Amino acid sequence: MGSAVELDAGGRTVRLSNPDKVYFPERGLTKLDVANYYLAVGDGILRALRDRPTTLERYPDGVEGESFFQKRAPKNLPDWIPTAHISFPSGRTADEICPTEVAAVLWAAQLGCITFHPWPVRRDDTDRPDELRIDLDPQPGTDYGDAVEAAHELRDVLDGLGLRGWPKTSGGRGLHVFVPIAPRWTFTEVRRCAIAIGRELEERMPGRVTTAWWKEERGERIFVDYNQTARDRTIACAYSVRPRPHAPVSAPLRWDEVGSAEPRDFDIVTMPARYAELGDVHADMEDHSFTLDAALELAERHEHDHGLGDMPYPPDYPKMPGEPKRVQPSRARHDGPPGRDS
Structure with missing residues (x-):
């Protein structure tokens, strides 16, 4: 699959192993293509991720292989990538990565991360x-x-x-x-x-x-x-890549573009040119x-x-205060009239 390559991300070197591994077989796009895409839109995706606890959606063998969501920071996390302690509804907790530089995005791409799922909070106040x-x-x-x-x-x-x-x-x-x-x-x-x-x-x-x-x-x-x-x-x-065969991305739009946009037109091949022309809209x-x-x-x-x-x-x-009965209506009709308490 080719020897490792080193990529420069804001002055920090990130090693990418197996750069020729195919991630999107339908289009022949590789791990290196994904990494280069994230470099091309680096400031934009960093704006969306900066200081946010982030779950990684990983596809180590490409989008046709097995995948998993990684919430907890990997054990081999570099010391230059900070984390935040977050709590789940179950009461359990975890430390999630919080990207503060483009190199962190590249580091996650090296692990096979296709899509980034940030929390709507910053690491200084996760509640x-x-x-x-x-x-x-x-x-x-x-x-x-x-x-x-x-x-x-x-x-x-x-x-x-x-x-x-x-x-x-x-x-x-x-x-x-x-x-x-x-x-x-x-x-x-x-x-x-x-x-x-x-x-x-x-x-x-x-x-x-x-x-x-x-x-x-x-x-x-x-x-x-x-x-x-x-x-x-x-x-x-x-700017996150989505795990679909044609390698689409979640594309920021201006309001005057919303009606004319074609979602399939935004992918890891086309977005860099748009970004180079318009920047982060x-x-x-x-x-x-x-x-x-x-x-x-x-x-x-x-x-x-x-x-x-x-x-x-x-x-x-868990059952939340004031929440209505959590049962689908077709089942509720058989169980009796729905109430506000389960």
């Missing part, structure tokens, strides 16, 4: 998110075009709450919109805001958007996955830090005026 992340997930029967329509309406919802979002492709059919926020609120409060924003979008786009957690209730609509804001839930960061995110006061007030109104409280958590979470 208070500094990003509100909205995931617009197309369900069967819908596509990117439907997500675009939802995203434009979402932009208006956010504007009404004094918020601004930065959109990006998911690397698949969906869209992500990230809002930089002041790290003042807990995961529970940020999740509550995501639910309120999703419900507002659902009300504005009936039959086209849903916040229904259970798949059997979603239908052919765009699902606002509010649980992506729960603790230990992460979204692939901007989300670079100014770091200049903003919004408040969630208006979104929390919206959540209060939903609960006071319409009785809309919390929604189900993922199945691996």
Whole structure:
């Protein structure tokens, strides 16, 4: 597979073994191609990862081989890559890597990391998110075009709450919109805001958007996955490569590009040229830090005026205070009327 090569990343040398190992067989793209891609967009992906506890999605034998998510920092972690101590809903804890330089991205690529999944927190405060992340997930029967329509309406919802979002492709059919926020609120409060924003979008786009957690209730609509804001839930960061045959990437977009973008056009071959021309189109995110006061007030109104409280958590979470009965509706009908307590 070829001898090792050494790559320079911001003045630090990173050794890449087996650079000719094929990671994307459909296109013949190699481990070195992935590493060179991350070098080409280095400042952009570092902006998305800097100081964030990050889970590594590793494919040591390429995207057709076995894969795994690595949350705990590898034992051979260099001393120049810092970590942060994070806690999971189960009560267990771990130390996760927190990239502070492009070389850390290259070091992870050497381990077969294809996709980076950063937490929405920084290592100096791992309990208070500094990003509100909205995931617009197309369900069967819908596509990117439907997500675009939802995203434009979402932009208006956010504007009404004094918020601004930065959109990006998911690397698949969906869209992500990230809002930089002041790290003042807990995961529970940020999740509550995501639910309120999703419900507002659902009300504005009936039959086209849903916040229904259970798949059997979603239908052919765009699902606002509010649980992506729960603790230990992460979204692939901007510029991350996604493990699909054509080597797509999660591409940051300007709002005026959202409707005309074709997600398949953004991959590890095409993105470097775009980046060289435009730079990081989300670079100014770091200049903003919004408040969630208006979104929390919206959540209060939903609960006071319409009785809309919390929604189900993922199945691996412990029962949360105020959470409704965590059972899918078709089963609940057989078990009796659903209540607010399980």
